[in-house]
Amino acid sequence: MNLLELKEVSKIYGTLKALNNIDLSVPKGEWLAIMGPSGSGKTTMMNIVGCMDKPSNGSVILDGVDISKENPRSLTAIRRDKIGLIFQQFHLINYLTALENVMVAQYYHSLPDEKEAMQALERVGLAGRAKHLPSQLSGGEQQRVCIARALINYPMLILADEPTGNLDEANENIVLDIFRQLHREGSTIVVVTHDPEVAEEAERIVVLEHGKIARIEDNHRGEQEEG
């Protein structure tokens, strides 16, 4: 069963077609990587799937709801309840501790639970750094806090934008280990990346070029499908 479906999705800015007639389905539990050069439409696609933008044409079905027809208030609610966002630049709130950064996501979702937030940090191996401010954490640690924050509300879809883009190899492996574990547990993950090694971890790789799907690579079967 598909968790996410994009049907003939286009996004047009003036005369520029950032996305051009995209059709894509993401089954529940799949790990999908989106690759492509700068300006290929990756970020636009993330914005639309992440309920932060609407397509100019087409429909986007997330968990059976056409989010292209929802108003901004509903999109905020969908983003809060169904999506976990992981960013390349981590985007932690600099005046809150690691624990509080995780609790912020709980606060906007429902009710903050310090114990549960601490468990989320334990899961990413940061229980000992819970009371530290972002400025006292390394890049890899900050990314792990960002992952803990994305997971705290048990999202249906994890959207990660270049999650290892700012990390060294050791931290990249730690983050990928967490992703592997999430995938084994059945999470649906969509990762935008430039890094072929990260993309290789996914079940499928969607390659975008000039707003169109250039090809889709199936890592498990080693098959390649032209877009």
Place this chain on the structure above:
Amino acid sequence: MYLRMITASLVRRRSRMLVALLAVAVGATILSGLVTIYHDIPHQMGQEFRSYGANLILVPSGEETSLSGTDVKEAVSYFPSDSVVGVAPYRYQAVKINEQPFMAAGTDLAEVRKTSPYWFVNGQWPEEPGSILVGTAVADLIRLVPGSQLTITGNDANGKVFSRDFTLSGIVQTGGKEEEFIFMSMADLEDAMGDLDVIDVVECSISASGTQLNSYVQQIEASVPAVTPRLVKRVTESEGTVLTKLQALVYLVTVVVLLLTMICVATTMMAVVTERRKEIGLKKALGASNESVTKDFLGEGLILGAFGGLLGVGLGFIFAQTVSLNVFTRPISFRLSMIPVTILISILITGLACLLPVRSAVDVDPAIVLRGE
């Protein structure tokens, strides 16, 4: 979590928030200081105006030609004791010095010093019985100097001629009618006249606003029929005019300061919003509704308003006290009511100042966190 979050934002970003807090505190200080001065002006200026002479006189009612001490005492009891600067009774009597006619006034000279502090006396104020003051015009006419001996003659209450020797203690200079009078103690005049308890007029110097004076007049008119109280309009009206203008000026300055504070806080908060666009975008990306973002920023603003207001109460009193001591040379009393008033107004002003920045915060696009701006 809400309080934890906004407290952390204020405490851990204190260098940024200190600027906003200072803006609010400076506004609150001036507000609290000016409002304290605004309310204290009538009291302070009332004291100043009392140096210009009596503002209320008591005269006999109807056909009566004089007042009794009992009536005067009853009328004066309607003035609050802490407002009474001085009450000077006068009894006038035509007398002669070297066969030249003059008007003598028997009075309480100690009270005259309070009701007419503007009198300039060349020499000494009389302290002993038999000592008198004369006006400059009288002294010039009969060539008197302080220390001169003189004999005053006249007809007493029974029509018999009296003659009394006096020592000139001082010469009064006022620039007014007083310079044509002879002033002696009421006891000396009563001794010469041979009767007691006759008062022609009472000059009262009361520290009160025009409205309060009118209310005393009405009370005396209603309760002491033998006495007719009259306001010295020349004094009370000019007092009222000056006070109104001064208060209007302070009010205007207060409003301008509040507006400037609002602009200052709004600018600071706008800078805070601009600086925190990414954070706002992140919160929205995490699912914060517009109401939540509004609540976060307003919460910070209102806490700043409350603390700035509290700081302003203390600093405002110091400001008002300094102004009062330097301008009026009198201390000012602390008004407890200024604590809630200043804090509430500071919160209100900060809240209003935050409206535009909050609106701007709500408009932040959550997608900026993905664009890496």
